[in-house]
Amino acid sequence: MTRMILLLELGDWTGGNHGQSPYLVEFDSERLDSPFDVSEGWGHGLGGSCYSLARFVETEHYTQLKHHASWAATIIEQGLPTLDIEAIAQGLLAQYPSHRPNIPANLARYF
Numbered sequence: 311m312t313r314m315i316l317l318l319e320l321g322d323w324t325g326g327n328h329g330q331s332p333y334l335v336e337f338d339s340e341r342l343d344s345p346f347d348v349s350e351g352w353g354h355g356l357g358g359s360c361y362s363l364a365r366f367v368e369t370e371h372y373t374q375l376k377h378h379a380s381w382a383a384t385i386i387e388q389g390l391p392t393l394d395i396e397a398i399a400q401g402l403l404a405q406y407p408s409h410r411p412n413i414p415a416n417l418a419r420y421f
Contacts, residue, residue: 312340313347314402316382317375318411321351332417334358335375337382339399346371363395381409 317335331351338345346366349358366372367390376383385401 313338314406315411315413316402317379318413319374319378320414320417333374335371335379337399337402339403342395342399345395345399363389363393363398379409379411381405 314337315334316337317333319333321331321333332349333351334347334349336347336349338347341360344360344362346361346363347358348361348369348371361369361371363386367386372383372386375386382402382405385405386398388401389395389398
């Protein structure tokens with residue numbers, strides 16, 4: 311498994327097309343130099359960023375992860391003192407099967 315969705319929050323928008331806008335925090339185990347991907351929404355003007363471990367833990371996205379996916383934040387915190395991204399990757403991979411987020415059927419095809 312390469313990419314893991316650590317956090318999926320769905321927001322609603324109104325406008326020309328009503329729908330749901332995903333906020334995602336993902337971990338890519340094949341890109342350990344900047345494994346954290348954060349994206350907000352789909353469409354024009356919306357996008358995301360990639361973060362290294364050191365940079366990710368300084369962002370509001372990490373705070374959101376701590377509140378909504380504490381299992382992942384706990385694993386990350388264990389590797390922080392030594393910035394051991396390989397140990398973090400292994401821990402996330404081991405725990406991910408029992409912590410996968412529920413993805414609504416209407417959005418599952420996009421993931």
